[in-house]
Amino acid sequence: MLSMNGYHLGIMSLTDHKIGQDFIIRIAKADDVPAVVAMDEAVTGLAKPDYWQDIFDRYGGRRRGRYFLVADHEGTMVGFIIGEVRAWEFGSPPCGWVFTLSVDDKLRLGGIGTALFQAVCDAFRKYGVTKVRTTVARDNDLVMSFFRSQGMMASSFLQLEIDVAS
Amino acid sequence: MRLQKATRCALYAVLELASEPDRQMSANEIAEKYGISTNHLAKVLRNLGREGLVEAVRGAGGGYRFAGNPKRTTLLDVIRLFETVETVSSGEREPGDETPEGKALSQVIEEIEATERATLNSISLATMLKLVGRHGAA
Ligand SMILES: CC(C)(COP(=O)(O)OP(=O)(O)OC[C@H]1O[C@@H](n2cnc3c(N)ncnc32)[C@H](O)[C@@H]1OP(=O)(O)O)[C@@H](O)C(=O)NCCC(=O)NCCS
Numbered sequence: 001m002l003s004m005n006g007y008h009l010g011i012m013s014l015t016d017h018k019i020g021q022d023f024i025i026r027i028a029k030a031d032d033v034p035a036v037v038a039m040d041e042a043v044t045g046l047a048k049p050d051y052w053q054d055i056f057d058r059y060g061g062r063r064r065g066r067y068f069l070v071a072d073h074e075g076t077m078v079g080f081i082i083g084e085v086r087a088w089e090f091g092s093p094p095c096g097w098v099f100t101l102s103v104d105d106k107l108r109l110g111g112i113g114t115a116l117f118q119a120v121c122d123a124f125r126k127y128g129v130t131k132v133r134t135t136v137a138r139d140n141d142l143v144m145s146f147f148r149s150q151g152m153m154a155s156s157f158l159q160l161e162i163d164v165a166s
Numbered sequence: 167m168r169l170q171k172a173t174r175c176a177l178y179a180v181l182e183l184a185s186e187p188d189r190q191m192s193a194n195e196i197a198e199k200y201g202i203s204t205n206h207l208a209k210v211l212r213n214l215g216r217e218g219l220v221e222a223v224r225g226a227g228g229g230y231r232f233a234g235n236p237k238r239t240t241l242l243d244v245i246r247l248f249e250t251v252e253t254v255s256s257g258e259r260e261p262g263d264e265t266p267e268g269k270a271l272s273q274v275i276e277e278i279e280a281t282e283r284a285t286l287n288s289i290s291l292a293t294m295l296k297l298v299g300r301h302g303a304a
Contacts, residue, residue: 144288
């Protein structure tokens with residue numbers, strides 16, 4: 001384990017033999033942004049270079065409480081996760097908040113998502129928060145199953161919404 | 167939500183067998199561990215066998231072995247084999263459904279049901295076994 005920026009970056013072995021190589025989890029660099037844009041476009045169908053550049057500007061590099069981590073397989077970005085420590089509402093202590101996670105669809109089910117999530121959880125733990133939260137569309141079975149497999153349970157906070165358009 | 171007896175038996179049986187897929191266990195052994203009726207469980211195991219989740223092992227000792235894919239079988243998949251996880255919108259029309267009160271009531275109940283389905287459908291047997299482990303299974 002290497003320690004950088006106050007949290008560990010692990011070197012993991014893929015359990016899936018599709019790659020049969022190691023990948024590393026590291027902090028995102030400026031030149032990862034085009035690959036992040038492309039991966040997001042593959043999932044959502046929309047290219048949002050300005051959005052991702054802005055996210056990189058706010059979360060990339062070494063920052064305390066903000067983590068933009070990527071999985072790197074032989075120099076290729078194969079997955080990323082972004083999270084931050086948020087002062088939590090209504091008198092609860094700050095928590096880790098994961099708001100984006102994506103793995104190259106050709107390399108899924110090989111443990112990359114788990115490694116990214118564990119790395120960001122390690123970072124949160126080092127920061128000193130004890131709770132990690134995220135939000136998932138109720139009908140997104142894939143992402144929901146993934147977070148469940150990591151041991152996440154429904155939170156005691158419910159998200160509420162209202163249409164305010166006239 | 168209250169699970170029917172057969173559903174609970176089925177969940178105990180698949181979780182027990184899936185926790186050690188190479189091991190075979192008799193209906194008796196499983197029934198004893200969970201304090202449930204062997205007769206009841208035997209029927210449930212035959213059902214699970216027809217669905218390919220468990221298989222009967224012939225010969226010495228006999229018993230059942232897990233035969234499914236624990237990562238791809240969710241709690242909802244198992245529950246649905248034994249009871250209908252019916253939704254308000256797909257269920258029978260009830261008197262008053264078309265009134266504003268009936269519609270408002272359906273909206274609230276649908277909200278509860280959607281959360282219930284999302285929960286049961288996102289927890290695989292593999293995930294459930296990890297949860298079992300956290301509760302200190304032997
Ligand atoms: C969710 C996601 C990140 C998972 O990444 P991954 O590298 O495949 O995850 P892992 O290999 O670490 O899987 C861990 C567990 O998640 C669960 N899981 C992952 N994919 C699954 C699937 N297709 N079906 C059911 N469970 C699944 C399994 O329990 C798996 O455990 P296993 O490896 O023991 O089977 C990936 O599927 C993804 O990027 N999906 C699209 C995400 C997206 O839409 N992002 C935009 C919104 S943020």
